[in-house]
Structures are given as structure tokens and as C-alpha cells.
Amino acid sequence: MTATPATAVLATADDLRARIRRAAQPKGRQPDETALAEVAAVLGPVPAGGYARDLLIEQLHRLNDAVGALREPHLVALAKLLNRPMAEVAEVASFYHHFAIVPAGAAVPELVVRVCDGLSCSLAGAQDLLARLPALLGRAVKLEPAPCIGRCEQAPAVAVHQQVVVHATPAAVAAKAAEGRAACSAQPPQAGGAFEPAALAQRAVTRGDEGPPTYTPLATYRAGGGYALPAGLAAGRIDPETVLQALEHAGLRGLGGAGFPAGRKWRIVRGQPGPRWLAVNIDEGEPGTFKDRTWLERDPHRFLEGVLVAAQVVGCDDVVLYLRDEYHQARVLLQQELAALAADPPCPLPRIQLRRGAGAYVCGEESAMLESIEGRRGEPRLRPPYIAQVGLFGRPTLAHNLETLYWVRDIVARGPQWFAGFGRHGRTGLRAYSVSGRVREPGVKLAPAGITVRELVAEYCGGMADGHQLYAYLPGGASGGILPASLADVPLDFDTLQPHGCFIGSAAVVVLSQHDRARDAALNVMRFLAHESCGQCTPCRVGTDKAARLMEAPRWDTATLGDLATVMADASICGLGQAAPNPIRCVTTHFPHEI
Numbered sequence: 295m296t297a298t299p300a301t302a303v304l305a306t307a308d309d310l311r312a313r314i315r316r317a318a319q320p321k322g323r324q325p326d327e328t329a330l331a332e333v334a335a336v337l338g339p340v341p342a343g344g345y346a347r348d349l350l351i352e353q354l355h356r357l358n359d360a361v362g363a364l365r366e367p368h369l370v371a372l373a374k375l376l377n378r379p380m381a382e383v384a385e386v387a388s389f390y391h392h393f394a395i396v397p398a399g400a401a402v403p404e405l406v407v408r409v410c411d412g413l414s415c416s417l418a419g420a421q422d423l424l425a426r427l428p429a430l431l432g433r434a435v436k437l438e439p440a441p442c443i444g445r446c447e448q449a450p451a452v453a454v455h456q457q458v459v460v461h462a463t464p465a466a467v468a469a470k471a472a473e474g475r476a477a478c479s480a481q482p483p484q485a486g487g488a489f490e491p492a493a494l495a496q497r498a499v500t501r502g503d504e505g506p507p508t509y510t511p512l513a514t515y516r517a518g519g520g521y522a523l524p525a526g527l528a529a530g531r532i533d534p535e536t537v538l539q540a541l542e543h544a545g546l547r548g549l550g551g552a553g554f555p556a557g558r559k560w561r562i563v564r565g566q567p568g569p570r571w572l573a574v575n576i577d578e579g580e581p582g583t584f585k586d587r588t589w590l591e592r593d594p595h596r597f598l599e600g601v602l603v604a605a606q607v608v609g610c611d612d613v614v615l616y617l618r619d620e621y622h623q624a625r626v627l628l629q630q631e632l633a634a635l636a637a638d639p640p641c642p643l644p645r646i647q648l649r650r651g652a653g654a655y656v657c658g659e660e661s662a663m664l665e666s667i668e669g670r671r672g673e674p675r676l677r678p679p680y681i682a683q684v685g686l687f688g689r690p691t692l693a694h695n696l697e698t699l700y701w702v703r704d705i706v707a708r709g710p711q712w713f714a715g716f717g718r719h720g721r722t723g724l725r726a727y728s729v730s731g732r733v734r735e736p737g738v739k740l741a742p743a744g745i746t747v748r749e750l751v752a753e754y755c756g757g758m759a760d761g762h763q764l765y766a767y768l769p770g771g772a773s774g775g776i777l778p779a780s781l782a783d784v785p786l787d788f789d790t791l792q793p794h795g796c797f798i799g800s801a802a803v804v805v806l807s808q809h810d811r812a813r814d815a816a817l818n819v820m821r822f823l824a825h826e827s828c829g830q831c832t833p834c835r836v837g838t839d840k841a842a843r844l845m846e847a848p849r850w851d852t853a854t855l856g857d858l859a860t861v862m863a864d865a866s867i868c869g870l871g872q873a874a875p876n877p878i879r880c881v882t883t884h885f886p887h888e889i
């Protein structure tokens with residue numbers, strides 16, 4: 295063995311001292327004082343233990359609204375104030391499409407204009423808008439394509455920051471953008487390099503100054519007998535069992551897409567040990583779906599009454615409403631009406647939080663929504679355990695779509711036979727179909743469950759648009775598949791479309807005509823699914839992307855696409871990847887002449 299020289303021992307001692315000094319320094323990138331002060335100016339005083347970690351997405355929204363983007367020094371400062379690693383905060387921020395991260399000192403766009411290039415808007419001319427707008431908007435405005443923004447019945451739709459331009463023309467978008475820029479320059483994001491939180495807060499308000507929708511306010515709703523049900527439950531005049539049986543006899547199923555029987559779900563969660571949570575999904579990201587926004591903007595208390603009933607019957611002390619970020623008007627309305635309800639409650643209220651989504655379609659999956667509410671990336675959880683047992687913050691959780699709760703009052707008050715009495719072709723119940731595409735009168739159509747698309751278009755939509763004949767239709771948004779006109783007499787309901795490789799999901803019906811091609815629609819939705827894949831599992835992350843590229847070819851490589859479809863369907867964790875093969879298989883089966 296060689297003896298260690300004395301110089302080496304001394305060098306090691308120096309090295310040790312240096313290491314001790316380094317260890318005394320905090321690890322990672324440190325926030326500067328200015329950034330810390332700027333973040334606190336927007337988010338408010340820092341509590342003793344730091345900001346609440348589960349509110350990360352809300353905090354990112356407030357910074358993004360105030361500054362127009364997420365600046366890196368602010369993310370470093372926020373991580374410090376949350377006691378979370380910077381990498382974790384950056385990972386969450388980069389997951390959601392509505393957050394733009396910019397380096398320190400980089401320019402922030404004055405305004406962001408998002409042109410929906412979802413299927414219905416593409417049919418109505420979104421690509422033309424994307425081609426013509428750059429010349430009209432100028433460089434200070436960031437123009438980008440965006441997935442469906444929930445206004446498909448008024449296509450093409452464009453979001454100018456938080457204001458929506460419907461039936462958009464280049465001139466109308468340019469005018470709205472000019473208004474937005476004028477408001478922004480009146481309240482600049484940074485004056486002389488200084489950070490001015492008051493001005494920035496004002497800027498966030500002036501950017502989203504849409505007029506309120508017409509809706510039934512609290513006083514009118516109560517005058518019509520509203521909230522008698524939760525008041526009766528709280529006073530012991532109505533038995534929870536009566537409510538559960540009404541839901542079961544009505545046959546009410548989850549109307550967000552999965553279709554699980556609502557009454558059974560309530561019983562399962564009710565049977566779990568408390569405390570329990572109620573999480574309501576109003577993220578409504580399925581392209582072609584806009585029913586939840588419609589109900590919310592017309593009759594918010596009918597939905598909120600369903601929330602109070604569910605909370606009482608199931609025994610939930612806490613409620614989270616997870617609202618789509620694009621629904622700015624609905625958010626303002628809901629904030630107002632929740633405040634009105636709290637000021638004059640019909641019964642003891644649960645704690646209700648309103649949270650903003652941030653532009654991630656996958657958060658429509660219930661466990662991904664819970665991850666998002668807890669302040670993380672919206673990645674679906676592996677099951678079991680099911681969220682009814684281990685859900686939000688580890689507690690049993692009842693997760694519902696808005697529309698499911700919207701029907702609770704009427705089903706109990708009018709009796710389950712009222713709801714079950716509707717229906718056609720052997721199906722029962724009512725459905726709100728979101729209809730868009732080549733019809734004369736698109737919109738939300740409240741129609742009997744089991745109606746066919748031929749009947750729906752003829753009886754509820756004023757027929758096909760002028761010059762268009764039915765060629766094909768998507769019965770359930772992006773993931774529900776595509777069917778030809780020859781199958782226009784299949785009842786539209788849960789369980790009726792599976793034999794044809796489709797499903798109804800949230801009943802988003804997009805109608806195509808002889809001027810369209812099913813392969814173009816399939817490519818549009820596959821690109822959407824590739825864009826929205828959370829990336830957690832390889833078959834979905836790689837499969838959707840590769841499938842979209844293969845579907846661009848004039849002649850499809852059906853063997854490779856078939857292999858991809860099998861792997862995605864069999865090995866994906868959640869419904870996004872499992873349903874991604876539907877457009878491929880439908881075009882291959884029903885439209886072989888196109889490929």
C-alpha cells in the first residue's frame with residue numbers, strides 16, 4: 295500500500311472546510327429579494343408556514359394574470375414561499391397550457407390571442423383566421439392555435455385573453471385585440487422596470503371585461519321553490535333515503551362521460567368513513583361539449599342546489615368546484631352567486647371552494663382533476679384504490695359532473711318517473727346533446743335519451759345547414775369515434791354505440807357533411823389527443839403522436855396504425871389513451887374509400 299503524502303492530507307482538510315462552508319449555504323437556485331416582494335405583492339402576506347401548497351395552481355393563475363406570463367424569478371420565489379422545490383413548481387407550471395413561462399428579462403406579450411382549431415371551429419374557418427390574423431395583430435400580440443374553448447355552437451371561436459369572440463372574423467378579433475391592448479397600455483405590466491401590483495391587478499380585470507350572461511338569480515330561483523330540498527333535508531323533513539331512491543329509480547347516470555349510476559355512487563361514498571369530499575368537474579374539455587357552461591350560465595342555482603343535496607346526503611363537509619379556465623363569465627357569475635348564497639343560506643352550507651382549471655383536457659379524468667386540485671400535475675392515478683375510498687387529500691370523494699347534479703332537484707321534486715318518462719327507441723331519460731358542425735341551428739338540445747342523430751338534426755337543429763347533407767357524425771366528441779350517415783338511425787345513448795366502435799361520452803355531437811372528410815376529422819382529434827396526452831405512459835404519449843403523423847399520409851399504413859391502436863387500447867392507464875384508437879378504427883371500418 296502507498297503512504298498518503300502530508301500535502302494530500304492538508305489539501306483534504308482544506309477541501310473539508312470548503313465543503314462545510316458550502317453545506318452551510320442553502321441548496322438550489324435562490325430567490326432574489328425583488329422577486330420575493332413582487333410575488334408577495336400579488337399573492338398577499340406570507341403565512342408563518344408559507345403559502346398553502348395545494349393552492350399552487352391558483353397562485354400560478356394570479357401571477358400569470360398579473361404579469362401576463364410566469365417569470366422564472368417569480369417561480370423561484372414562489373417555490374421558496376411554498377417550501378417546495380423549484381423543480382416541482384416548474385414541473386406543475388409547465389404542465390398546464392394556460393401558463394407561459396418566460397426567462398428573467400424576456401419580453402412578455404401584450405396580449406395572447408388563442409384561435410380554437412378544434413373540429414367544429416376548423417369546419418367554420420379556423421385555419422383561415424390563423425393565416426390572416428398575424429398581419430392584423432402585430433408582433434406584440436402572441437397568436438396561437440388552441441384546443442376547443444367550449445363555444446363550438448358559435449364557431450369559429452377565438453379567446454382574446456379572457457374575452458371570447460364568437461362567430462369570429464379577422465376584423466372582429468383585431469378590434470377586440472386593439473381594445474385589449476389599449477387597456478393593457480393604460481395599465482402597463484411594468485412601468486420603468488418597477489413592479490406595480492395595484493396596476494397589474496387592474497390590468498387583469500380590464501383584460502376580462504365581458505358582460506354578464508342572462509341567468510336566474512338567487513331571489514328568483516328561491517321564489518320558484520328553489521332550495522326547498524336541502525332545507526328539508528337539513529330540517530329532517532326529508533329522508534336522505536328518499537333522495538337516493540329517486541336517483542336510482544330515475545336511472546340518472548354520470549353525465550360527464552363515464553355514465554356510472556349516480557345513486558349507486560352516492561351510496562358507495564356515503565358508506566365510507568368521514569370526512570368526505572365532493573369534487574365537481576366543470577372542466578368540460580371534451581371538444582364539441584358546451585352543455586355545462588350553458589346550464590351554468592342560465593340557471594346556476596339549480597346546479598348549486600344539487601351540490602347542497604349531494605353534500606348533505608353523502609355527508610361531505612367540503613366541496614370543490616373545478617371550473618374550466620376558459621369560462622371566465624361563468625366564473626364571475628358563480629363567485630357572485632356563491633357569495634349571495636352564503637349571505638342568505640337556505641341551510642347550513644358545506645365549505646365550498648371554487649378552483650380554476652388551467653387548460654389540461656386530461657383533468658376531465660376524475661383522479662387527474664383531484665391531482666390538480668391538490669396542486670400537482672394533472673396525471674391520472676392508478677386504480678385501485680378508487681377515489682370513492684381514497685380521493686381528495688386521501689379522503690373518500692364523490693366526484694360528479696355539473697349536469698348530473700343539475701338534474702337532482704327536478705328528479706326529486708317531480709318524481710323519478712318524470713325523468714325516466716322521457717326516451718326513445720327503448721332508452722329512458724333526458725340528455726343534453728351539444729350539437730355543432732354542419733347543422734342549421736347548433737346548440738344544446740335537451741332531447742329524449744336514445745334519439746337518433748337523424749331525428750336530432752331534423753327535429754331539434756332545424757335540419758342540415760344550407761347546401762349540406764349528412765355524411766358522418768361524431769357522437770361523443772374527440773374520443774367517441776366517427777360514424778357514417780348510413781348509421782344515422784342508431785339510438786344515441788350509453789351502451790348503444792359500442793357495437794359500432796363508438797361511445798356517447800358527454801353527448802358532444804359534431805355533424806359532418808359531403809364537403810368534409812372523416813379522415814380530416816380523425817386527424818384533427820388525434821392531434822388533439824397527442825397534444826393533451828399527459829405523457830405518463832408510453833403507449834399513449836408515443837402512440838398518439840405517431841398515429842397523428844401516420845394519419846397525415848395520403849394513403850394510411852393501416853397495418854402500423856392497427857398495431858398502434860391495439861397497444862394504446864390495451865396498455866394505456868386512462869380513458870384518453872384507451873379511446874385514442876377510436877378515430878383510427880372508425881375511419882378504417884366505415885370510410886375505407888378515404889384512406
Ligand code: SF4
Nearest residue numbers: 828830831834868871
Ligand atoms: S393514457 Fe395518456 S393521458 Fe392517460 S395517463 Fe397515460 S399518458 Fe396520461
Ligand code: FES
Nearest residue numbers: 412415442445446
Ligand atoms: S370552441 Fe372550437 S371546437 Fe369547440
